[in-house]
Amino acid sequence: MTTADRWARTVREQLGLGRFLPLGTPADGAWIAERAAREVLLTAVAGLPGVRLDRLRLALADPEAAPEPAVPAPPSALPPGPLRMTADLAATAADPLPVTADRVRATLAQAASLRLGLTVGEVDLRVTALLDTDPEPERRAAPPERQPEAGAGQDSDEERAGRAVLAVAGVTRLTGALGRSVHVSAPEQGAVLPRRHVRVECAVGAEHRTVEVARRVRAAVADALADRPSVAVLVTAVD
Structure with a gap:
């Protein structure tokens, strides 16, 4: 297990997120807490x-x-x-x-x-x-209010990606369980087709099918950046 995996597992345990589960097919590049x-x-x-x-x-x-x-x-996500x-x-x-x-x-x-x-x-x-009797239904907590992203107003790649995510139908807010809602990494050394990778975290509305929202998010983020990086989506909440 790498240092990043150990760190991610610690974060998941502290926040109670559990495992990161694969959504859809291997080609979908999406996970849900x-x-x-x-x-x-x-x-x-x-x-x-x-x-x-x-x-x-x-x-x-x-x-x-x-x-x-x-x-x-995402770090330590299930395949x-x-x-x-x-x-x-x-x-x-x-x-x-x-x-x-x-x-x-x-x-x-x-x-x-x-x-x-x-x-x-x-x-x-x-x-x-x-x-002996029907159990009482559990009351579900209201979703947290959307928080403004740090550095709002700048035109960085992170900001452009974040705006693209929020414009997708079904996305309710950006989240940051692993530190940032948008994480951009440099191309891997030695890759056959080197390109940047973007990981985005968000919450989606319960009235939408989660994997379909994630697919739209991936496409929107790739289109928003000039080099069309690879994109992974981590859904951390369903509001």
């Missing part, structure tokens, strides 16, 4: 009567078979590949537990695919408790 994905998935299950999920986690189903991403990934979802399930006895579990699995898989763009190969539920 596990915490953001988990909130969307738990919200979907909250619409089902008589169930509660705990300890929802996502990881690669087969790490050894995961391909390389098309662009440099592209089908995910395995695990969770503890508590449910009432209103329906047989296998029926309830199948309904929860289907809801999770559908939300992961249609709302986020995650590829989920397995959903493993462990029944841990029987509930």
Whole structure:
């Protein structure tokens, strides 16, 4: 593990972001923080009567078979590949537990695919408790207000990229979980086709499919800079 990977893992642990999960295909160059994905998935299950999920986690189903991403990934991000979802399930006895579990699995898989763009190969539920009554719905905190970027008003590449991100339909704000919302790195030495790489961090609206917003962000940032760098997108929140 490199120093950058260790630093990124420390940041993720401190902020509770969890793993950085691959969105879409290897060509999409996009990731989402596990915490953001988990909130969307738990919200979907909250619409089902008589169930509660705990300890929802996502990881690669087969790490050894995961391909390389098309662009440099955020530090310590998971490579592209089908995910395995695990969770503890508590449910009432209103329906047989296998029926309830199948309904929860289907809801999770559908939300992961249609709302986020995650590829989920397995959903493993462990029944841990029987509930006497329907659980109380959790109240979701309001998203933080958009904060102005440092150095606003300058016409740097970072500023141009940031403006391009904010102009994309579905983006609600820039974020900076790994320090900056826009990170521009120089071309790698010895690369066959050397070009700069840009990593952007943002939040997207819950009414948009996350991976499609990320695709638009990548295209917008590449178009905004004259040398058309490679672009990676890290979604850290779904508002």
